[in-house]
Amino acid sequence: MDKNNKNSMRITTTLLKTLCVLVLLIAFSCNPDETQTVAEFKNLVLSDEFDTDDFIDSDIWTFDIGNGTNGWGNNEEQFYTKRTENVSVQNGTLIIKAIKEDYSGSDYTSSKILTKGLKEQAYGRFEARIQLPTGQGMWPAFWLLGANCGDGTADTEVWPNCGEIDIMEYRGQEPTVVHGSVHGPGYAAGNAITKTYALENDRFDTGFHVFGIEWTPGYINYYVDDVLYNQITRQQVEEKGTWVFDQPFYIIINLAVGGNFIGAPNEETVFPQTMLIDYVRVYNKYL
Amino acid sequence: MKTIKYKYTKATFLLLLLLSITSCERELSDKAEFANYGTTGDIFIDAPVGLTDQFFVSFDPAGGANTEGFGTDESVTYQGESAIRIDVPAGDDVNGGYIGGIFVDRGVGRNLTGYDALTFWAKGSTTATVGLVGFGTDFIEDKYAVGLENIKLSTDWRKYTIPIPDASKLIQEKGMFIFSAGGIGTFPEMGYTFWMDELKFEKLGNIGQPQPAMASGEDRVETKFLGDQFSMADYSLRQTFNLASGINQTVIAAPSYFSFSSSDIEVARVNESGIVSLVGSGSAKITASIAGVSVAGSLTLNVAGGFPVAPAPTLAASNVISIFSDGYTDVAVNYYNGFWQPYQTTLGGEITIDGQNVLNYTNFNFVGTQLTAPLDISEMTHFSIDILMPEVLATDIDMLIVLKNENATETTLQQQRIGGQTYQWSTQTGDINDTESNATFEGGVWKTIKIPIRPTAETGLDKTGVNLIIIERIKSSNVTELHIDNLYFYKE
Structure with a gap:
């Protein structure tokens, strides 16, 4: 030969x-049932274990500051800061804290960290181990946004054309339920492709849980701990609009207060509230 | 030799092992005898589970509890073959105007430490409110009593969850369930039926975020007297858990769930049952926790000195009809505090301070003393009452003392206004018989008030059958705690 x-x-x-x-x-x-494997991506490419006190790695994370336009488009009530009062690393955990205080015209402060411009990737397994806050009006999220999201000029696309993958969203008033969604052209906001997952004999605000997706060119699998609870396929997306998930996305973790998705805090909501993140890990290369 | 010795050692070792295993087992079984109370959570599924033969132990019929309305129903069930059926009587039912009681474990009590809530399904023949459901009451100690008040029934089945304030305390609980229900509306309330099914302790796992509180979460400051003794149960002990639905469920929790601590045990001490003893002058702050969670609110006690003795009455016993006095023989009363629902906030009643019997009312708005037999006071000329307010009051004392004849045919009364430093005349309806008493109160000092019994022509009071004495705070006046003694009618 x-x-x-x-x-x-x-x-x-x-x-x-x-x-x-x-x-x-x-x-x-x-x-697409729950017997599928969820561990196809095994090559760890990004891991923040938050193991060094008082240190947020600026090679991985940046911050959104302020109250956005119209409360980040959702009438959210918090002002995001990067003060240690709102975001810090202690005892191996990243702590995002929502505080009730008058600050730059807002009633609450909190924090939003993102890997925009620093760590962006198409496909892979994205997961984080998080203990969520509690109470009416608390809206934490672990999500991805298309790296090309912008105002539509240059090489950017406006939302939702750039795509959004919500790995975990949660309403503080529903302590056993999380939501996993994708937003894109034809399936955004109230029309997003979404599924909820409820714990039977546990809750999300009393202990840590792993929230993750497995994102391939053909589907996005959603899991909580060891339970795969949803698969959104390319075909499913294309029945409603365009699949816009073949380009790099960045990670966002934030704790919003109030807003359209959940409503304002009420007199029973206890402040401050914390979202504790044990780690964030990203894997690539599927088989 | 060496080998043999080795074998011997081995044998010894085995023997020791065997012994230690056996003794270990013996020890275990000893312990098991102590700790192995049943762990069954079921109370009523399709039949009572492990309850006493009488199943339902009613509240005292003498106190108005109706024992007729309790049973089971095979036609209306949430699940399975049978449900508990409760026919809530009308308010004027001859067999008693409300229904309530407890279910008691037939054994020595159950170990409920593995559960976090009592749950059941219920529905009503109409929408209605059941006054109380709970557990931990056994009519013996009621040590770990828990109550959930005013649950709303729907006409369809709904699940109700009563969180356990701290399950680690319930190693041997006999009180499996308690309920109390009255009719709908005002007297005579309308009766209705409700059903309960699948009554059991459960490990839900999805209730969390405890927020225990005392004194409504406030930092309360009160003046008390040396030698005083009272229960922390008088200070609104509550435990709140967030349910899976996101709803904060608040229950009344017995003091024994709480770990109390005093900032100065030379001033105030709290025992395991939540009884506070004031043992020295000074100031002490009572704080608490449940299962390591700090309790919101506190109670600071300023203990000035010994409790002053009320002036001893001097009238001859033959000229006196005494309701409450250490100086005379009292007539029989049903109670010195009727805890009248739903508007009464007044807590407390008869207490003993340094050997002196007094009535102590806290969180005061109004309180009634009911005599067992109607009293003929036709011969009497005055009603005498000694009042002490512990705080030094600057403003706004305004009270009404009502002598009432309430019988099957009519209600007549005489009302007496008692004003303090800032007397305000009231024009509200019912006050037409008021006269001023010019009482001037000082903090911590007994004041004797003598109220003339006026002619029936003026007041309308039928003096042949007085059976109620009501003391009321009016015009939002500033009276929160009262001590009362020497309550009697007399003739001059």
């Missing part, structure tokens, strides 16, 4: 392997 033959053999083998994977994938996607 000459060299070319060898090469073609290798290519054939690779093709066969790929085919196998594809068959496997097809087999899986034909049967």
Whole structure:
């Protein structure tokens, strides 16, 4: 056999392997139930364990400051700061704290951290281990936004055309329920493709839980702890609009107060409230 | 030799092991005898589970409890073959105007430490409010009593959750359930029926965020007297848990769930049952926790000195009909505090301070003393009452003392206004018989008030059957705590 033959053999083998994977994938996607594997992405490319006190790694995280336009588009009531009162690392945990205080015209302060311009990636497994806050009006989220999100000029796209993947959203007044969604052209805001997941004999504000997605060119799997509770497929998305999830996204973790999704805090809401993040991990390379 | 010795050692070792295992087992079984109370959570599923033979132990019929309305129903159930059916009587039912009682474990009590709530399903024949549901009351100690007040019934089945304030305390609980229900509306209230099913202790796992509180979460400051003794139960002890629905469910929790601490045990001491003893002059702050969670609110006690003795009455016993006095023999009363729902806030009643029997009312708005037999006071010329307010009051004392004849056919009364430093004349309806008493109160000093019994022609009071004495705070006046003694009628 000459060299070319060898090469073609290798290519054939690779093709066969790929085919196998594809068959496997097809087999899986034909049967999107909870028996699917959720650990295809095994190559850890980003991990923040928040193990150093008083240190937020500026190579990974940046901040959004202020109260946005119309409360970040949702009539949220908090003012985001990067003060240590609102965001800090202590005892191996990132703490985002919502405080009730008069601050720059807002009634509450909190924090929002993001990997925009620092860590962006298309596809992969994104997960974080989080203990959520509690009470009416608390709206924490762990989510991804298309790196090309902008005002539509230059190479940017306006929301929702740039895409949004909400790995975890939660209403403080529903302590056992989280929501996983995608937003894009044709399926945004109230029309997003979404599914909720409820704990039966536990709650999200009394202990840590792992929230993650497994995002491939063909689907996004949503899981909480070891339970895969939803798969949103490309086909499902394309029935409503355009699949815009083939480009890099960045991570956002924030704790909003009030806003359209949940309503304002009431007199029973206890402040301050904390969102505790044990780690954030990102993997790539699926098989 | 060495080998043999080794074998011997081995054997010894085995023997020791065996012994230690056996003794270990014995020790375990000893302990099991202590700790192995049933852990069954079920109370009523399709039949009573492990309850006493009488199943339902009613409140005292003498106090108006109706024992007729309790049973089971095979046709209306949430699930399975049978549900508890309760026919709440009308307010004027001859067999008693309300229904309530407890379910008691038939054994020595259950270990409920593995649960976090009592749950049941219920529905009503109409929408109605059940006054109280709970557990921990066994009519013996009621040590870990828990009550959830005013649950709203729907005409469809709904699940109700009563969180356990701290389950680690319930190692041997006999009080499986308590309920109390009266009719709908005002007297005579309308009766109705409600059903309960699947009554059990559960480990829900999804209730959390405890927010215990005392004194309504306030930092309360009160003046008390040396030798005084009272229960922390008088200070609104509550535990709140957030349910899976996001609703904060607040229950009344017995003092024994709380760990109290006093900032100065030379002034105030709190025992395991929540009884506070004032043992020295000075100031002490009572704070508490439940299962390591700090309780919101506190009680600061300023203890000035010994409790002053009320002036001893000097009249001859033959000229006196005494309601409450250490100086005379009292007539029989049903109570010195009727805890009248829903508007009465007044807590307390008869207490003993340094050997002196007094009535002590806190959180005062109004309170009634009911005599067992109607009293003929036709011969009497005055009603005498000694009042002491512990605080030094600057303003706004305004009270009404009402002598009432309430019988089946009519209600007649004489009202007497008692004003303090800032006397305000009231024109409100019912005050037409008021006369001023010019009482001038000082903090911590007994004041004797003598109220003339006026002619029936003036007041309308039928003096042949007085059976109620009501003391009321009016015009939003500033009276929160009262001590009362020497309550009697006399003739001059």
